[in-house]
Amino acid sequence: MTTEWGAVKMTLPLHPFSLMNQVYRTIMPAVHKELSYWKKRAEEIPNQELKKQSLASIEQKMFHCEGGSIMALTALEQKDAAIKFIVAYQTISDYLDNLCDRSTSLDPRDFAALHESMIDALTVDASPKLYYRFREDQDDGDYLVELMQMCQSILSDMPNYGMIKPYLLELCQYYCDLQIHKHVCKEEREERLKSWYEKHKSLLPKMGWHEFAACSGSTLGVFCLVSYALRNDFEIRHADRIRKGYFPYIQGLHILLDYFIDQDEDREGGDLNFCCYYANDEELCKRLIHFLHEADKHTNDLPDNKFHKMINRGLLGIYLSDRKVNEQKAVKVLAKKVMRQGGAVSIFFYWNGRAYRWLQQRLAG
Known part of the structure; x- marks a missing residue:
């Protein structure tokens, strides 16, 4: 089916079958090719701790790059460039998350310095910094700088970069602030997150x-x-619509689902989980459904709104098909209630997700 944006006609998959056909035929192979390169670079890192965390982030969080790269379809004929950017940027994110999660310093200055690389990745004229300056492990053989510069190279070739730069930096700053606040010592993190929220509450x-x-x-x-x-x-108007479309509700739905299925795991590990702050399971269920409905509503002004609504419903099915849902009795009960709100599209992605994970397990062992 074709849709129209401005005077240009374009083709995007608007049905689950056609979407997954393109994902498996074009997106996944390109993502794995990019990850293969970054894995090779990670294996060359001189410092053993940085090497360990970089490889672990690629091997254990590959699905972040796979899922995020579905967005590259919206770039149409430029999807290969989009995939290069998405894989590099997400690899930075996953690598730094590992470094912060397993940090012994719990130093917010260290976390802020590391995440300067994400801001620099979105700023084409930014020079590399000493991102590891507050930690002992420092020699990564320019791994992090090369990831950052890959992102810069894609953006520098983009005529429309100036239109999206302020929105990119706004969303990135939210992300970086979150990573800093949530990784400090347990006694400080909630208070820091609450104070941070108060600064943005009015908006x-x-x-x-x-x-x-x-x-x-x-x-x-x-x-x-x-x-x-x-x-x-x-066009410039599209940048504003995309920012308002994705933040806060579509992004919120994405991460709440991620935390929803990790509740037992995070509880055992003593990790922060945002789904544990609801008064009870009923409130959690209501808020997940609220975020789903608001996410759907906020696709209305997006170009190709049917595609983005399908992505929302796909998020629901893919996350709730994870084996961790069946291993948690209360989560399994709530998941069924939330899934009913997603309709046939979510059900399709639910079974597709289960089949894909089953196939991965068979191939792995």
Whole structure:
């Protein structure tokens, strides 16, 4: 089916079957090719701790790059460039998350310095900095700088970069602030997150501090902005619509689902989980459904709104098909209630997700 944006006709998959056909035929192979390169670079890192964490982030969080790269379809003929950007940027995100999660310093200065690389990745004229300056492990053989410069190279070739730059940096700053606040010592993190929320509260729809934190933790808005801006028919008005479309609700739905299925795991590990701050399971269920409905509503002004609504419903099915849902009795009960709100599209992605994970397990062992 063709849709129209401005005077240019374009083709995007608007049905689950056609979407997954393109994902498996074109997106996944390109993503794995990019990840293969970055894995090789990670294996060359001189410092053993940095090497360990970089390889672990690629091997254990590959699905972040796979899922995020679906956004590259919106770049149409520029999807290869979009995938290069998405994989590099997401690899930075996953690598730094590992470094912060397993940090022994719990130093917010260290976390801020590391995440300067994400801001620099979105700033084409930024020079590399000493991102590891507050930690002992420093020699990564320019791994992080090369990832950052890959992102810069894609953006520097983009005529529409100036239109999206302020929105990219806004979403990135939310993300970086979240990573800093949530990784400090347990006694400080909630208070820091609440104070951070109070600074932005007046600009947000009604939501809790933990929900704002969840909305800040997704990279989908950045991927969507970059993918569309790679196109020749991109206009400044589209940048504002994409930012408002993805932040806060679509990004919030994404991260709340991620935390929803990880509740037992995070509880056992003593990790922060934003789904644990609801009064009870009933409130959690209501808020997940609220975010789903608001995410759907906020696709209305987006170009190709049917595609983005399908992505929302796909998020629901893919996350709730994870084996971790069946391993948690209370989560399994709530998941069924939430899934009913997603309709046939979510059900399709639910079974597709289960089949894909089963196939991965068979191939792995």
